[in-house]
Amino acid sequence: MGLSGGEISILDALIISVIGMLIVFAVLVILMAVVMLMGLIADKSPALAAKMPKIRFKKKKQAEEGGEAAPAELAPGTCGELVLVKTEERDAAMIMAIVADTLGTPLNELRFKSIKRVDGEDAATDKAED
Amino acid sequence: MDWGETFEFLWKSTGFANITWGNAVMIVLACFFLFLGIKKKFEPLLLVGIAFGMLISNLPVDNITSTPLYHPEWWTVQEVNYREVLQHGGLVDILYIGVKTSVYPCLIFLGVGAMTDFEPLLANPKSLLLGAAAQFGIYVAFFLAVCFGFTGPEAASIGIVGGADGPTAIWLTKTLAPHLLAAIAIAAYSYMALIPVIQPPLMRLMTTKKERAIVMKPTRKVTKAEKILFPIVVIIATCLFLPSVAPLLGCLMLGNLLKETGVTARLSDTAQNALMNIVTIMLSVSVGATAHFSTFLTTQTLMIVALGLLAFVFATVGGLGIGKLMCWLSKGKINPLIGSAGVSAVPMAARVSNTIGLKYKPGNYLLMHAMGPNVAGVIGSAVAAGFLMAVFS
Numbered sequence: 381m382g383l384s385g386g387e388i389s390i391l392d393a394l395i396i397s398v399i400g401m402l403i404v405f406a407v408l409v410i411l412m413a414v415v416m417l418m419g420l421i422a423d424k425s426p427a428l429a430a431k432m433p434k435i436r437f438k439k440k441k442q443a444e445e446g447g448e449a450a451p452a453e454l455a456p457g458t459c460g461e462l463v464l465v466k467t468e469e470r471d472a473a474m475i476m477a478i479v480a481d482t483l484g485t486p487l488n489e490l491r492f493k494s495i496k497r498v499d500g501e502d503a504a505t506d507k508a509e510d
Numbered sequence: 511m512d513w514g515e516t517f518e519f520l521w522k523s524t525g526f527a528n529i530t531w532g533n534a535v536m537i538v539l540a541c542f543f544l545f546l547g548i549k550k551k552f553e554p555l556l557l558v559g560i561a562f563g564m565l566i567s568n569l570p571v572d573n574i575t576s577t578p579l580y581h582p583e584w585w586t587v588q589e590v591n592y593r594e595v596l597q598h599g600g601l602v603d604i605l606y607i608g609v610k611t612s613v614y615p616c617l618i619f620l621g622v623g624a625m626t627d628f629e630p631l632l633a634n635p636k637s638l639l640l641g642a643a644a645q646f647g648i649y650v651a652f653f654l655a656v657c658f659g660f661t662g663p664e665a666a667s668i669g670i671v672g673g674a675d676g677p678t679a680i681w682l683t684k685t686l687a688p689h690l691l692a693a694i695a696i697a698a699y700s701y702m703a704l705i706p707v708i709q710p711p712l713m714r715l716m717t718t719k720k721e722r723a724i725v726m727k728p729t730r731k732v733t734k735a736e737k738i739l740f741p742i743v744v745i746i747a748t749c750l751f752l753p754s755v756a757p758l759l760g761c762l763m764l765g766n767l768l769k770e771t772g773v774t775a776r777l778s779d780t781a782q783n784a785l786m787n788i789v790t791i792m793l794s795v796s797v798g799a800t801a802h803f804s805t806f807l808t809t810q811t812l813m814i815v816a817l818g819l820l821a822f823v824f825a826t827v828g829g830l831g832i833g834k835l836m837c838w839l840s841k842g843k844i845n846p847l848i849g850s851a852g853v854s855a856v857p858m859a860a861r862v863s864n865t866i867g868l869k870y871k872p873g874n875y876l877l878m879h880a881m882g883p884n885v886a887g888v889i890g891s892a893v894a895a896g897f898l899m900a901v902f903s
Contacts, residue, residue, distance in 0.1 A: 388656060396662075396901060403893070408886065410751075
Protein backbone atom coordinates (compact mmCIF):
# COMPACT_ATOMS: atom_id res chain seq x y z
CA MET A 381 0.00 0.00 0.00
CA GLY A 382 2.85 2.34 0.88
CA LEU A 383 1.12 4.88 3.10
CA SER A 384 4.32 6.29 4.58
CA GLY A 385 3.11 9.80 3.65
CA GLY A 386 1.01 9.92 6.80
CA GLU A 387 -2.51 11.28 6.37
CA ILE A 388 -5.12 8.60 5.78
CA SER A 389 -8.89 8.78 5.67
CA ILE A 390 -11.21 7.03 8.13
CA LEU A 391 -12.28 4.66 5.35
CA ASP A 392 -8.63 3.78 4.65
CA ALA A 393 -8.14 3.13 8.37
CA LEU A 394 -11.16 0.84 8.43
CA ILE A 395 -9.93 -1.11 5.39
CA ILE A 396 -6.41 -1.42 6.86
CA SER A 397 -7.88 -2.65 10.15
CA VAL A 398 -9.99 -5.32 8.45
CA ILE A 399 -7.14 -6.48 6.20
CA GLY A 400 -4.70 -6.46 9.12
CA MET A 401 -6.99 -8.59 11.25
CA LEU A 402 -7.53 -11.02 8.35
CA ILE A 403 -3.76 -11.31 7.81
CA VAL A 404 -3.12 -12.02 11.48
CA PHE A 405 -5.78 -14.74 11.42
CA ALA A 406 -4.53 -16.17 8.11
CA VAL A 407 -0.92 -16.43 9.30
CA LEU A 408 -1.85 -17.95 12.65
CA VAL A 409 -4.36 -20.37 11.09
CA ILE A 410 -1.59 -21.58 8.75
CA LEU A 411 0.71 -21.99 11.74
CA MET A 412 -2.07 -23.88 13.53
CA ALA A 413 -2.40 -26.26 10.58
CA VAL A 414 1.37 -26.84 10.51
CA VAL A 415 1.53 -27.44 14.27
CA MET A 416 -1.42 -29.86 14.05
CA LEU A 417 0.36 -31.74 11.26
CA MET A 418 3.53 -31.94 13.34
CA GLY A 419 1.49 -33.25 16.28
CA LEU A 420 -0.19 -35.84 14.08
CA ILE A 421 3.17 -37.11 12.84
CA ALA A 422 4.54 -37.16 16.39
CA ASP A 423 1.50 -39.13 17.62
CA LYS A 424 1.86 -41.67 14.81
CA SER A 425 5.57 -42.17 15.31
CA PRO A 426 5.31 -44.32 18.53
CA ALA A 427 2.92 -46.61 16.67
CA LEU A 428 5.47 -46.92 13.91
CA ALA A 429 8.21 -47.52 16.46
CA ALA A 430 6.15 -50.30 18.03
CA LYS A 431 6.12 -52.07 14.67
CA MET A 432 9.90 -51.91 14.46
CA PRO A 433 10.62 -55.39 15.97
CA LYS A 434 8.44 -57.00 13.29
CA ILE A 435 10.23 -55.09 10.60
CA ARG A 436 13.57 -56.10 12.05
CA PHE A 437 12.46 -59.75 12.08
CA LYS A 438 11.39 -59.57 8.47
CA LYS A 439 14.71 -58.07 7.51
CA LYS A 440 16.56 -60.84 9.32
CA LYS A 441 14.50 -63.45 7.53
CA GLN A 442 15.09 -61.77 4.18
CA ALA A 443 18.82 -61.65 4.88
CA GLU A 444 18.89 -65.38 5.61
CA GLU A 445 16.87 -66.17 2.49
CA GLY A 446 18.96 -63.90 0.34
CA GLY A 447 22.18 -65.45 1.60
CA GLU A 448 23.41 -62.14 2.99
CA ALA A 449 25.86 -62.03 5.88
CA ALA A 450 24.19 -62.98 9.16
CA PRO A 451 24.19 -60.37 11.93
CA ALA A 452 27.01 -60.52 14.44
CA GLU A 453 26.61 -62.98 17.32
CA LEU A 454 25.51 -61.72 20.70
CA ALA A 455 28.18 -60.95 23.24
CA PRO A 456 28.92 -63.66 25.87
CA GLY A 457 26.61 -63.46 28.84
CA THR A 458 23.86 -61.71 26.86
CA CYS A 459 20.50 -63.41 27.06
CA GLY A 460 18.62 -61.97 24.10
CA GLU A 461 17.22 -58.67 22.85
CA LEU A 462 15.25 -56.17 24.92
CA VAL A 463 12.21 -54.66 23.23
CA LEU A 464 11.66 -50.98 23.98
CA VAL A 465 8.16 -49.65 23.32
CA LYS A 466 7.81 -45.86 23.44
CA THR A 467 10.85 -45.77 25.74
CA GLU A 468 14.16 -44.03 25.25
CA GLU A 469 17.34 -46.10 25.69
CA ARG A 470 18.48 -43.73 28.43
CA ASP A 471 15.24 -44.24 30.39
CA ALA A 472 15.47 -48.02 29.90
CA ALA A 473 19.01 -48.09 31.28
CA MET A 474 17.85 -46.11 34.28
CA ILE A 475 14.85 -48.41 34.89
CA MET A 476 17.04 -51.52 34.68
CA ALA A 477 19.50 -50.05 37.15
CA ILE A 478 16.67 -49.13 39.56
CA VAL A 479 15.14 -52.64 39.32
CA ALA A 480 18.52 -54.29 39.95
CA ASP A 481 19.16 -52.04 42.92
CA THR A 482 15.68 -52.58 44.40
CA LEU A 483 15.90 -56.40 44.04
CA GLY A 484 19.48 -56.46 45.28
CA THR A 485 20.42 -58.62 42.29
CA PRO A 486 23.35 -57.86 39.99
CA LEU A 487 22.21 -56.55 36.62
CA ASN A 488 23.91 -59.42 34.72
CA GLU A 489 21.74 -61.93 36.58
CA LEU A 490 18.51 -60.29 35.46
CA ARG A 491 16.81 -60.75 32.13
CA PHE A 492 14.65 -57.93 30.77
CA LYS A 493 12.34 -58.87 27.90
CA SER A 494 10.61 -55.60 27.25
CA ILE A 495 10.06 -52.13 28.67
CA LYS A 496 6.89 -50.38 27.63
CA ARG A 497 5.75 -46.87 28.41
CA VAL A 498 2.11 -46.75 29.51
CA ASP A 499 0.21 -43.87 27.85
CA GLY A 500 -0.88 -41.06 30.11
CA GLU A 501 1.68 -41.81 32.77
CA ASP A 502 5.27 -40.80 33.07
CA ALA A 503 6.33 -44.04 34.63
CA ALA A 504 7.24 -47.00 32.48
CA THR A 505 6.41 -50.57 33.32
CA ASP A 506 8.93 -53.29 32.93
CA LYS A 507 8.97 -57.03 33.04
CA ALA A 508 11.88 -58.73 34.62
CA GLU A 509 12.79 -62.33 34.93
CA ASP A 510 15.59 -63.96 36.89
CA MET B 511 39.78 38.15 39.87
CA ASP B 512 36.22 39.41 39.75
CA TRP B 513 34.52 37.32 42.44
CA GLY B 514 31.11 38.72 41.63
CA GLU B 515 31.36 37.63 37.98
CA THR B 516 32.69 34.20 38.99
CA PHE B 517 29.83 33.54 41.37
CA GLU B 518 27.33 34.79 38.80
CA PHE B 519 28.80 32.39 36.25
CA LEU B 520 28.68 29.54 38.75
CA TRP B 521 25.07 30.35 39.61
CA LYS B 522 24.11 30.44 35.92
CA SER B 523 25.66 27.02 35.36
CA THR B 524 23.54 25.38 38.09
CA GLY B 525 20.29 23.59 37.43
CA PHE B 526 18.41 26.05 39.68
CA ALA B 527 19.10 28.93 37.29
CA ASN B 528 18.15 26.93 34.20
CA ILE B 529 15.11 24.99 35.38
CA THR B 530 11.87 25.50 33.48
CA TRP B 531 8.33 24.42 34.39
CA GLY B 532 8.72 21.61 31.85
CA ASN B 533 11.79 20.24 33.64
CA ALA B 534 10.03 20.44 36.99
CA VAL B 535 6.91 18.61 35.79
CA MET B 536 8.96 15.86 34.17
CA ILE B 537 11.11 15.39 37.29
CA VAL B 538 7.95 14.98 39.39
CA LEU B 539 6.49 12.60 36.79
CA ALA B 540 9.72 10.56 36.69
CA CYS B 541 9.65 10.26 40.49
CA PHE B 542 6.01 9.12 40.29
CA PHE B 543 6.94 6.36 37.80
CA LEU B 544 9.88 5.38 40.03
CA PHE B 545 7.38 5.08 42.89
CA LEU B 546 5.12 2.87 40.73
CA GLY B 547 8.04 0.68 39.73
CA ILE B 548 9.70 0.35 43.13
CA LYS B 549 6.82 0.50 45.60
CA LYS B 550 3.91 -0.83 43.53
CA LYS B 551 6.12 -3.22 41.49
CA PHE B 552 4.63 -2.15 38.13
CA GLU B 553 6.94 -3.98 35.67
CA PRO B 554 9.91 -2.84 37.80
CA LEU B 555 12.60 -4.32 35.55
CA LEU B 556 11.63 -1.87 32.84
CA LEU B 557 9.75 0.92 34.53
CA VAL B 558 12.57 1.77 36.94
CA GLY B 559 15.01 2.19 34.03
CA ILE B 560 12.46 4.12 31.96
CA ALA B 561 11.67 6.48 34.84
CA PHE B 562 15.35 7.03 35.59
CA GLY B 563 16.08 7.76 31.93
CA MET B 564 13.20 10.23 31.99
CA LEU B 565 14.68 11.86 35.09
CA ILE B 566 18.22 12.31 33.79
CA SER B 567 17.20 13.62 30.38
CA ASN B 568 14.99 16.30 31.96
CA LEU B 569 17.53 17.65 34.44
CA PRO B 570 18.22 21.29 33.49
CA VAL B 571 21.57 22.07 31.87
CA ASP B 572 23.13 25.42 30.81
CA ASN B 573 24.52 24.16 27.45
CA ILE B 574 27.90 25.85 28.22
CA THR B 575 29.57 23.93 31.02
CA SER B 576 27.45 20.80 30.41
CA THR B 577 25.54 19.43 27.46
CA PRO B 578 22.28 17.49 27.43
CA LEU B 579 22.47 13.71 27.69
CA TYR B 580 19.88 13.43 24.95
CA HIS B 581 19.05 15.61 21.95
CA PRO B 582 15.46 14.85 20.88
CA GLU B 583 15.77 17.02 17.77
CA TRP B 584 18.50 14.78 16.32
CA TRP B 585 16.29 11.71 16.30
CA THR B 586 13.01 12.95 14.85
CA VAL B 587 14.42 13.69 11.41
CA GLN B 588 14.15 11.41 8.38
CA GLU B 589 17.91 10.82 8.05
CA VAL B 590 19.79 10.68 11.36
CA ASN B 591 23.27 12.25 11.30
CA TYR B 592 25.17 9.48 13.11
CA ARG B 593 28.47 11.35 12.71
CA GLU B 594 27.14 14.20 14.81
CA VAL B 595 25.61 11.76 17.30
CA LEU B 596 28.94 9.97 17.81
CA GLN B 597 31.01 13.17 17.93
CA HIS B 598 28.83 15.41 20.06
CA GLY B 599 26.10 13.17 21.49
CA GLY B 600 25.42 12.63 25.17
CA LEU B 601 25.40 9.24 26.88
CA VAL B 602 21.74 8.62 26.11
CA ASP B 603 22.21 9.63 22.47
CA ILE B 604 24.80 6.88 22.13
CA LEU B 605 22.60 4.33 23.90
CA TYR B 606 19.64 5.36 21.75
CA ILE B 607 21.41 4.11 18.61
CA GLY B 608 20.42 0.61 19.71
CA VAL B 609 16.76 1.61 19.78
CA LYS B 610 16.86 3.47 16.50
CA THR B 611 18.52 0.55 14.71
CA SER B 612 16.11 -2.01 16.28
CA VAL B 613 18.98 -3.86 17.93
CA TYR B 614 17.58 -3.70 21.48
CA PRO B 615 13.98 -4.84 20.79
CA CYS B 616 15.31 -7.74 18.72
CA LEU B 617 17.82 -8.79 21.39
CA ILE B 618 15.08 -8.60 24.01
CA PHE B 619 13.02 -10.92 21.82
CA LEU B 620 16.00 -13.29 21.64
CA GLY B 621 15.93 -13.50 25.43
CA VAL B 622 12.14 -13.80 25.52
CA GLY B 623 12.36 -16.69 23.05
CA ALA B 624 14.97 -18.43 25.20
CA MET B 625 12.70 -18.06 28.22
CA THR B 626 9.45 -19.12 26.52
CA ASP B 627 8.14 -22.65 26.56
CA PHE B 628 5.91 -23.18 23.54
CA GLU B 629 4.77 -26.63 24.77
CA PRO B 630 1.26 -25.47 25.81
CA LEU B 631 0.81 -23.98 22.35
CA LEU B 632 2.10 -27.11 20.60
CA ALA B 633 -0.13 -29.29 22.78
CA ASN B 634 -3.19 -27.23 21.85
CA PRO B 635 -2.64 -25.51 18.48
CA LYS B 636 -6.15 -24.02 18.58
CA SER B 637 -4.65 -21.55 21.08
CA LEU B 638 -3.30 -19.71 18.05
CA LEU B 639 -6.85 -18.61 17.19
CA LEU B 640 -7.15 -16.95 20.60
CA GLY B 641 -3.76 -15.29 20.10
CA ALA B 642 -4.99 -13.93 16.76
CA ALA B 643 -8.34 -12.72 18.15
CA ALA B 644 -6.65 -10.74 20.91
CA GLN B 645 -4.97 -8.54 18.29
CA PHE B 646 -8.42 -6.99 17.74
CA GLY B 647 -7.46 -4.24 20.18
CA ILE B 648 -4.56 -3.13 17.99
CA TYR B 649 -6.79 -2.42 15.03
CA VAL B 650 -9.61 -0.85 17.04
CA ALA B 651 -7.13 1.57 18.66
CA PHE B 652 -5.53 2.23 15.26
CA PHE B 653 -8.93 3.08 13.76
CA LEU B 654 -9.89 5.31 16.70
CA ALA B 655 -6.52 7.10 16.59
CA VAL B 656 -7.09 7.97 12.92
CA CYS B 657 -10.58 9.22 13.86
CA PHE B 658 -8.97 11.48 16.51
CA GLY B 659 -6.67 13.07 13.93
CA PHE B 660 -3.44 11.08 14.26
CA THR B 661 -1.56 10.27 11.05
CA GLY B 662 -1.45 6.69 9.80
CA PRO B 663 2.05 5.88 11.15
CA GLU B 664 1.22 7.52 14.50
CA ALA B 665 -2.07 5.64 14.74
CA ALA B 666 -0.30 2.36 13.93
CA SER B 667 2.20 3.00 16.73
CA ILE B 668 -0.59 3.81 19.18
CA GLY B 669 -2.58 0.75 18.14
CA ILE B 670 0.32 -1.61 18.81
CA VAL B 671 0.01 -0.81 22.53
CA GLY B 672 -2.96 -3.23 22.38
CA GLY B 673 -0.52 -6.01 21.55
CA ALA B 674 0.68 -5.79 25.17
CA ASP B 675 4.21 -6.37 24.04
CA GLY B 676 6.81 -3.74 24.93
CA PRO B 677 9.63 -4.69 22.51
CA THR B 678 7.15 -4.95 19.60
CA ALA B 679 5.69 -1.53 20.44
CA ILE B 680 9.18 0.02 20.60
CA TRP B 681 10.27 -1.75 17.40
CA LEU B 682 7.33 -0.35 15.42
CA THR B 683 7.21 3.11 16.98
CA LYS B 684 10.92 3.93 16.58
CA THR B 685 10.42 3.66 12.82
CA LEU B 686 6.89 5.00 12.31
CA ALA B 687 6.56 7.66 15.02
CA PRO B 688 9.82 8.19 16.95
CA HIS B 689 8.47 11.39 18.56
CA LEU B 690 5.82 9.29 20.35
CA LEU B 691 8.20 6.56 21.50
CA ALA B 692 8.37 7.48 25.19
CA ALA B 693 4.62 7.96 25.59
CA ILE B 694 3.87 4.68 23.80
CA ALA B 695 6.51 2.66 25.69
CA ILE B 696 5.33 4.02 29.05
CA ALA B 697 1.67 3.38 28.17
CA ALA B 698 2.47 -0.17 27.00
CA TYR B 699 4.48 -1.15 30.08
CA SER B 700 2.10 0.57 32.51
CA TYR B 701 -0.96 -1.18 31.09
CA MET B 702 0.88 -4.51 31.04
CA ALA B 703 1.45 -4.05 34.75
CA LEU B 704 -2.22 -3.16 35.17
CA ILE B 705 -3.54 -6.29 33.46
CA PRO B 706 -4.72 -7.80 36.79
CA VAL B 707 -6.85 -4.68 37.21
CA ILE B 708 -8.05 -4.20 33.63
CA GLN B 709 -8.96 -7.75 32.65
CA PRO B 710 -11.00 -9.32 35.50
CA PRO B 711 -14.05 -7.00 35.19
CA LEU B 712 -14.17 -7.69 31.45
CA MET B 713 -13.84 -11.43 32.07
CA ARG B 714 -16.78 -11.35 34.49
CA LEU B 715 -18.79 -9.20 32.11
CA MET B 716 -18.32 -11.45 29.10
CA THR B 717 -18.59 -14.93 30.63
CA THR B 718 -21.18 -16.76 32.72
CA LYS B 719 -20.38 -18.41 36.06
CA LYS B 720 -20.91 -21.81 34.44
CA GLU B 721 -18.39 -21.03 31.69
CA ARG B 722 -15.80 -19.77 34.19
CA ALA B 723 -16.02 -23.07 36.08
CA ILE B 724 -15.31 -25.28 33.04
CA VAL B 725 -12.52 -27.76 33.75
CA MET B 726 -10.35 -28.42 30.72
CA LYS B 727 -8.78 -31.79 29.93
CA PRO B 728 -5.00 -32.15 30.37
CA THR B 729 -3.12 -31.49 27.15
CA ARG B 730 -1.09 -34.11 25.30
CA LYS B 731 2.64 -34.56 25.80
CA VAL B 732 4.77 -32.81 23.18
CA THR B 733 7.86 -34.52 21.76
CA LYS B 734 11.30 -32.92 21.70
CA ALA B 735 11.35 -33.09 17.91
CA GLU B 736 8.19 -30.97 17.73
CA LYS B 737 9.72 -28.39 20.06
CA ILE B 738 12.86 -28.15 17.92
CA LEU B 739 10.96 -28.00 14.66
CA PHE B 740 8.48 -25.36 15.84
CA PRO B 741 10.75 -22.26 15.75
CA ILE B 742 12.13 -23.27 12.36
CA VAL B 743 8.67 -23.84 10.90
CA VAL B 744 7.28 -20.60 12.37
CA ILE B 745 10.02 -18.41 10.97
CA ILE B 746 9.75 -19.95 7.50
CA ALA B 747 5.95 -19.86 7.39
CA THR B 748 5.61 -16.36 8.83
CA CYS B 749 8.35 -14.66 6.88
CA LEU B 750 7.11 -16.04 3.59
CA PHE B 751 3.94 -14.02 4.24
CA LEU B 752 5.39 -11.02 6.06
CA PRO B 753 9.15 -10.54 5.52
CA SER B 754 9.00 -7.29 7.52
CA VAL B 755 8.53 -9.25 10.73
CA ALA B 756 11.72 -11.28 10.22
CA PRO B 757 14.01 -9.33 12.62
CA LEU B 758 11.62 -9.53 15.56
CA LEU B 759 10.17 -13.00 15.06
CA GLY B 760 13.53 -14.32 13.83
CA CYS B 761 15.18 -13.37 17.12
CA LEU B 762 12.26 -14.79 19.13
CA MET B 763 12.50 -18.10 17.34
CA LEU B 764 16.31 -18.20 17.45
CA GLY B 765 16.15 -17.75 21.22
CA ASN B 766 13.64 -20.58 21.48
CA LEU B 767 15.70 -22.83 19.23
CA LEU B 768 18.77 -22.24 21.42
CA LYS B 769 16.67 -23.35 24.39
CA GLU B 770 15.12 -26.42 22.79
CA THR B 771 18.01 -27.94 20.88
CA GLY B 772 19.72 -29.03 24.08
CA VAL B 773 23.14 -28.54 22.51
CA THR B 774 23.39 -24.78 23.02
CA ALA B 775 22.65 -24.54 26.72
CA ARG B 776 25.36 -21.92 27.30
CA LEU B 777 24.00 -19.64 24.58
CA SER B 778 20.46 -20.07 25.84
CA ASP B 779 21.58 -19.21 29.35
CA THR B 780 23.36 -16.06 28.12
CA ALA B 781 20.36 -14.99 26.02
CA GLN B 782 17.88 -15.32 28.87
CA ASN B 783 20.06 -13.90 31.65
CA ALA B 784 23.19 -11.81 31.01
CA LEU B 785 22.32 -10.48 27.55
CA MET B 786 18.67 -9.88 28.46
CA ASN B 787 19.63 -7.92 31.57
CA ILE B 788 22.24 -5.77 29.81
CA VAL B 789 19.88 -4.93 26.94
CA THR B 790 17.02 -4.24 29.35
CA ILE B 791 19.11 -1.61 31.15
CA MET B 792 20.16 0.11 27.92
CA LEU B 793 16.68 -0.10 26.35
CA SER B 794 14.79 1.16 29.36
CA VAL B 795 17.13 4.08 30.07
CA SER B 796 17.27 5.23 26.45
CA VAL B 797 13.51 4.89 25.90
CA GLY B 798 12.82 6.75 29.15
CA ALA B 799 15.20 9.51 28.13
CA THR B 800 13.16 10.17 25.00
CA ALA B 801 10.43 11.47 27.32
CA HIS B 802 11.82 14.97 27.09
CA PHE B 803 9.38 17.65 28.20
CA SER B 804 9.53 19.29 24.78
CA THR B 805 7.93 16.24 23.17
CA PHE B 806 6.21 14.54 26.13
CA LEU B 807 4.11 17.26 27.75
CA THR B 808 1.51 17.48 25.01
CA THR B 809 -2.18 16.63 24.67
CA GLN B 810 -1.09 13.84 22.31
CA THR B 811 0.44 11.99 25.27
CA LEU B 812 -2.87 12.07 27.15
CA MET B 813 -4.67 10.78 24.05
CA ILE B 814 -2.10 7.99 23.68
CA VAL B 815 -2.67 6.95 27.29
CA ALA B 816 -6.46 6.90 26.73
CA LEU B 817 -6.24 5.06 23.39
CA GLY B 818 -3.74 2.59 24.87
CA LEU B 819 -6.27 1.67 27.54
CA LEU B 820 -8.96 1.16 24.90
CA ALA B 821 -6.53 -1.01 22.92
CA PHE B 822 -6.04 -3.26 25.95
CA VAL B 823 -9.77 -3.42 26.62
CA PHE B 824 -10.63 -4.42 23.05
CA ALA B 825 -7.74 -6.90 22.92
CA THR B 826 -9.20 -8.65 25.96
CA VAL B 827 -12.71 -8.49 24.50
CA GLY B 828 -11.46 -10.02 21.23
CA GLY B 829 -9.77 -12.91 23.00
CA LEU B 830 -12.74 -13.58 25.25
CA GLY B 831 -15.14 -13.37 22.30
CA ILE B 832 -13.35 -16.08 20.34
CA GLY B 833 -12.92 -18.02 23.60
CA LYS B 834 -16.70 -18.04 24.04
CA LEU B 835 -17.17 -19.10 20.43
CA MET B 836 -14.70 -21.98 20.88
CA CYS B 837 -16.45 -22.93 24.12
CA TRP B 838 -19.76 -23.13 22.28
CA LEU B 839 -18.31 -25.03 19.30
CA SER B 840 -16.55 -27.52 21.58
CA LYS B 841 -19.77 -28.02 23.58
CA GLY B 842 -18.31 -26.64 26.78
CA LYS B 843 -14.87 -28.25 26.68
CA ILE B 844 -12.93 -24.96 26.45
CA ASN B 845 -13.01 -22.44 29.27
CA PRO B 846 -13.43 -19.01 27.61
CA LEU B 847 -11.34 -17.37 30.33
CA ILE B 848 -8.19 -18.54 28.55
CA GLY B 849 -9.12 -16.22 25.66
CA SER B 850 -8.12 -13.12 27.60
CA ALA B 851 -4.57 -14.53 27.85
CA GLY B 852 -4.27 -13.97 24.08
CA VAL B 853 -2.95 -10.48 24.82
CA SER B 854 0.70 -11.31 24.86
CA ALA B 855 1.88 -9.93 28.24
CA VAL B 856 3.60 -13.18 29.25
CA PRO B 857 2.90 -14.66 31.78
CA MET B 858 0.79 -12.00 33.51
CA ALA B 859 -2.31 -12.49 31.33
CA ALA B 860 -2.19 -16.29 31.76
CA ARG B 861 -1.89 -15.87 35.52
CA VAL B 862 -5.00 -13.67 35.54
CA SER B 863 -6.99 -16.37 33.67
CA ASN B 864 -5.76 -18.93 36.18
CA THR B 865 -6.67 -16.76 39.18
CA ILE B 866 -10.20 -16.08 37.94
CA GLY B 867 -10.68 -19.76 37.08
CA LEU B 868 -9.58 -20.80 40.57
CA LYS B 869 -11.91 -18.25 42.12
CA TYR B 870 -14.98 -19.80 40.51
CA LYS B 871 -13.90 -23.44 40.87
CA PRO B 872 -11.20 -24.26 43.42
CA GLY B 873 -8.67 -26.69 42.00
CA ASN B 874 -9.38 -25.64 38.41
CA TYR B 875 -5.85 -24.71 37.33
CA LEU B 876 -6.03 -23.03 33.91
CA LEU B 877 -2.45 -21.77 33.82
CA MET B 878 -1.05 -24.31 31.33
CA HIS B 879 -4.12 -23.98 29.11
CA ALA B 880 -3.84 -20.18 29.20
CA MET B 881 -0.11 -20.21 28.41
CA GLY B 882 -0.96 -21.47 24.89
CA PRO B 883 -2.94 -18.35 23.87
CA ASN B 884 -0.47 -16.23 25.83
CA VAL B 885 2.56 -17.24 23.75
CA ALA B 886 0.39 -17.27 20.61
CA GLY B 887 -0.31 -13.62 21.40
CA VAL B 888 3.41 -12.85 21.19
CA ILE B 889 3.48 -14.27 17.66
CA GLY B 890 0.18 -12.57 16.82
CA SER B 891 1.31 -9.12 17.93
CA ALA B 892 4.59 -9.51 16.02
CA VAL B 893 2.61 -10.41 12.89
CA ALA B 894 0.29 -7.42 13.40
CA ALA B 895 3.31 -5.13 13.87
CA GLY B 896 4.94 -6.58 10.75
CA PHE B 897 1.80 -5.84 8.76
CA LEU B 898 1.63 -2.23 9.99
CA MET B 899 5.35 -1.80 9.32
CA ALA B 900 4.89 -3.10 5.77
CA VAL B 901 1.98 -0.71 5.17
CA PHE B 902 3.42 2.49 6.64
CA SER B 903 7.22 2.31 6.42
